[in-house]
Amino acid sequence: MKFRFLGTGTSNGVPVIGCDCEVCGSSDARDKRYRTAAMLETEHSRVLIDCGPDIRMQLIPLPFRKIDAVLLTHGHYDHVGGIDDLRPYCSFGDMDIYANDVTVETVRHNFPYCFAENLYPGVPKLNLHTIRKHVAMRIGDIDIMPIEVMHDRLPILGYRFGTMAYITDMKTIAQDEIAYLEGVETLVINALRWEKPHHSHLIIPEAIDFARKIGAKRTYLTHLTHKIGLHDKANARLPKGFMFAYDGMELEV
């Protein structure tokens, strides 16, 4: 499977509007970070993870072909703000969107016109499906195991695909979720900045501890702020086996 980071930035993206720091002013493409999203694909299937406000710019460079499913982690704007922009993909058929119950409710509430009972006849449909943690699912030839993590006090979903796990916006995780991460070799995990703990997000040292607890062989940090520093210099500060992801980075998993 091919995994592509479409966005690796925190909720306001990098550069931050109005910021004149060296990261926000950097000309290195890897210092420009759209809001967090990712695409997982095989020859036959394609799964989009999250659909924030940058999704249009994130999808335009990719081949225009069917997206078999959208997996949402949670309903915050930086993860769902671009849902309406998926409409062109409905030319391949209705679009199926999967999320936990809280997220489904949030999305229905925030985009009422996308999910109305009576859409104009013939209008393409975005179908919302409620999924539950630990109930395995299969989209095309991709096996998916939803797991639950906590974003402050909000239960949100992470997703495991074989030996890879994708978790963003986590602050804590219940002990009994750890069993579902056993055997994960490639971990994608959120990390905001180097210091100053945050109420709803891991910071870098916490993300490193978590990855070591899981026993991941390779860990990619995402949902990054401009405070991590310039991509190259920041990467050099990480221990072996840890890397900052960047927009457009691809992994074979």
Ligand SMILES: [Zn+2]
């Ligand atoms: Zn977020």
Ligand SMILES: [Zn+2]
């Ligand atoms: Zn900045």
